[in-house]
Amino acid sequence: QVQLVQSGAEVKKPGASVKVSCKASGYTFTSYYMHWVRQAPGQGLEWMGIINPSGGSTSYAQKFQGRVTMTRDTSTSTVYMELSSLRSEDTAVYYCARGVYSGNAFDIWGQGTMVTVSS
Amino acid sequence: EIVMTQSPATLSVSPGERATLSCRASQSVSSNLAWYQQKPGQAPRLLIYGASTRATGIPARFSGSGSGTEFTLTISSLQSEDFAVYYCQQYNNWPLSFGQGTKLEIK
Numbered sequence: 260q261v262q263l264v265q266s267g268a269e270v271k272k273p274g275a276s277v278k279v280s281c282k283a284s285g286y287t288f289t290s291y292y293m294h295w296v297r298q299a300p301g302q303g304l305e306w307m308g309i310i311n312p313s314g315g316s317t318s319y320a321q322k323f324q325g326r327v328t329m330t331r332d333t334s335t336s337t338v339y340m341e342l343s344s345l346r347s348e349d350t351a352v353y354y355c356a357r358g359v360y361s362g363n364a365f366d367i368w369g370q371g372t373m374v375t376v377s378s
Numbered sequence: 379e380i381v382m383t384q385s386p387a388t389l390s391v392s393p394g395e396r397a398t399l400s401c402r403a404s405q406s407v408s409s410n411l412a413w414y415q416q417k418p419g420q421a422p423r424l425l426i427y428g429a430s431t432r433a434t435g436i437p438a439r440f441s442g443s444g445s446g447t448e449f450t451l452t453i454s455s456l457q458s459e460d461f462a463v464y465y466c467q468q469y470n471n472w473p474l475s476f477g478q479g480t481k482l483e484i485k
Contacts (some may be wrong), residue, residue: 283460303476304478305477321473354421360412360427363469363472364427364469365414365424366424366433368423369421370421372422
């Protein structure tokens with residue numbers, strides 16, 4: 260079945276970086292965009308950016324420009340999201356989500372990865 | 379950036395009754411509007427895309443309507459499993475944006 264499986268929870272210190280993975284299965288990896296969305300505790304959903312697994316092109320929300328890098332490995336059908344210069348406000352659950360219907364609605368979501376930033 | 383505003387923030391409805399949730403965009407998003415349901419500890423689930431098309435496997439009691447800047451999600455007869463938080467999302471322009479959510483709770 261179609262699924263996205265993310266890496267496990269992370270605890271990081273302020274100023275560090277975190278890299279979250281998202282492994283796709285059950286469909287042609289290069290045929291669908293992949294997005295990253297985060298959710299701070301008790302808060303709503305926030306779009307971070309998009310990667311085209313076919314060519315690797317990316318587009319990031321302005322808020323994260325310069326701090327986020329999205330990459331992919333077509334040999335393992337995995338996308339990665341790396342966020343640097345972490346601060347306490349980055350504590351959140353990070354989701355990958357497959358893009359459909361012009362590539363920008365999300366039909367399949369990963370289970371989420373909790374990233375905690377604490378000194 | 380397009381700002382999505384949902385109302386009300388919390389909606390209390392009895393099982394079996396109808397629930398109507400609203401979403402407004404700060405500028406036109408055409409019909410590029412999706413609705414998601416999220417339960418505690420779970421990832422969101424796509425309910426509606428294209429403002430009014432149910433996603434695969436979504437029961438017929440969920441319906442969406444609207445275009446431009448005003449949208450509605452209606453749940454015709456609430457089941458116990460429908461009590462959750464609902465988000466709208468516009469995908470007409472980047473950056474993509476979500477509403478702040480409506481919590482649907484049991485009355």
